[in-house]
Amino acid sequence: MYLCIAGFFPDGHENDFVQFELDVAPEFNQTVLDLVGWGSLEEGVKYGVVALTATQVRQIENVLGKPIPSDLDICISVFA
Structure with missing residues (x-):
């Protein structure tokens, strides 16, 4: 499993596809998990x-x- 950060245009935009995607490297998982609670x-x-x-x-x-x-x-x- 891994953390994935994705960005989309704000609501109301005609394009609702992913515009930004970043997989979090495993060594940063716990810190990022802590930041999101x-x-x-x-x-x-x-x-x-x-x-x-x-x-x-x-x-x-x-x-x-x-x-x-x-x-x-x-x-x-989180993706598996």
């Missing part, structure tokens, strides 16, 4: 796709050292 990947599966706040996005961006677009709605989920 999940205890484990298994717990994250129960939540499905969850929207991240702007604060969470910036925190995750700092942890991963990779930019995440600020003009998209950003979500996180």
Whole structure:
């Protein structure tokens, strides 16, 4: 299982396909899980796709050292 961060155009946009996708490297899993309030990947599966706040996005961006677009709605989920 792994964490995936995805970005979509805001509601009302004619294109509802994924515009940004980033798989979280395993060594960052626990830190990112802590930032979203999940205890484990298994717990994250129960939540499905969850929207991240702007604060969470910036925190995750700092942890991963990779930019995440600020003009998209950003979500996180667990994939098996």
